Amino acid sequence: MCGRYAASRRPEDLAGLFDIERWDPEATLPADWNVAPTKEVYAVLDRPLREQGAGPEPVRQLRVLRWGLVPSWAKSPESAVKMINARAETVHEKTAYRRPFAARRCLLPADGYYEWVTGRAERAEEEKGKRKRPRKQPYFVTPLDGGVMALAGLYEFWRDGTLPDDHPRAWWATCTVITTEAETEPLPVPAGIGEAERAPRSLSDIHPRMPLALPPERWDAWLDPGRTDPDEVRGLLAPPPPGRFRAYPVPTAVSNVRNNGPELLAELPAPEEATLF
Numbered sequence: 001m002c003g004r005y006a007a008s009r010r011p012e013d014l015a016g017l018f019d020i021e022r023w024d025p026e027a028t029l030p031a032d033w034n035v036a037p038t039k040e041v042y043a044v045l046d047r048p049l050r051e052q053g054a055g056p057e058p059v060r061q062l063r064v065l066r067w068g069l070v071p072s073w074a075k076s077p078e079s080a081v082k083m084i085n086a087r088a089e090t091v092h093e094k095t096a097y098r099r100p101f102a103a104r105r106c107l108l109p110a111d112g113y114y115e116w117v118t119g120r121a122e123r124a125e126e127e128k129g130k131r132k133r134p135r136k137q138p139y140f141v142t143p144l145d146g147g148v149m150a151l152a153g154l155y156e157f158w159r160d161g162t163l164p165d166d167h168p169r170a171w172w173a174t175c176t177v178i179t180t181e182a183e184t185e186p187l188p189v190p191a192g193i194g195e196a197e198r199a200p201r202s203l204s205d206i207h208p209r210m211p212l213a214l215p216p217e218r219w220d221a222w223l224d225p226g227r228t229d230p231d232e233v234r235g236l237l238a239p240p241p242p243g244r245f246r247a248y249p250v251p252t253a254v255s256n257v258r259n260n261g262p263e264l265l266a267e268l269p270a271p272e273e274a275t276l277f
Contacts, residue, residue: 002211023062112142
């Protein structure tokens with residue numbers, strides 16, 4: 001799954017990377033090293049401009065969306081916290097995602113994502129029926145080359161019928177992150193670590209799911225709202241070539257969503273929590 005990620009890039013940097021033609025300087029978000037569901041996030045999308053004189057052609061934009069998709073037909077936005085992820089295997093057929101999958105697709109820029117691993121000793125206690133809350137070690141997964149992860153996402157609009165048309169919160173623009181099966185291929189071995197000491201050995205050792213990060217050669221096709229054939233779009237969700245990411249333990253302070261800062265991405269020499277693997 002993807003329940004937390006880091007996004008610290010400035011909009012002007014993202015504009016150059018994603019060939020963005022339009023973004024609102026007044027809608028600038030601060031760097032966020034602990035992005036959690038229901039927060040506002042940057043999204044790259046292709047959509048016609050609504051301003052007077054604009055043509056029907058889609059324009060690549062950097063927009064601010066709220067993480068947690070609210071379907072257009074929802075009676076309230078309460079479902080958003082449950083719809084932060086959509087599975088790549090079934091996204092085309094689920095009622096909440098079927099319509100945005102056809103024509104409202106986006107990319108969510110990220111430095112990387114966090115995932116938590118329950119310690120081996122803690123898991124053993126859970127298996128004994130102990131109700132003690134397990135301690136978990138967070139890991140940060142990020143591109144090997146230090147680049148940006150372009151997470152495949154969907155976006156949707158929801159109208160709050162309790163508010164007048166001119167109210168600033170009358171319309172909600174929300175999004176979800178598409179996930180796929182985690183890679184099972186071996187992760188790079190950190191310097192100074194022997195093969196026998198290496199853990200986790202793969203991203204699937206950390207969690208069975210991972211956000212789907214699309215390679216640059218698929219960005220244009222994924223964002224194209226004119227590409228509406230479900231089978232054609234599903235082909236873009238094939239897992240990209242493995243071996244592009246690294247994973248390392250980070251401070252457990254990231255587990256508290258109130259903590260935020262670059263120190264959360266500090267690479268630890270060893271996990272803070274109990275033995276994990």
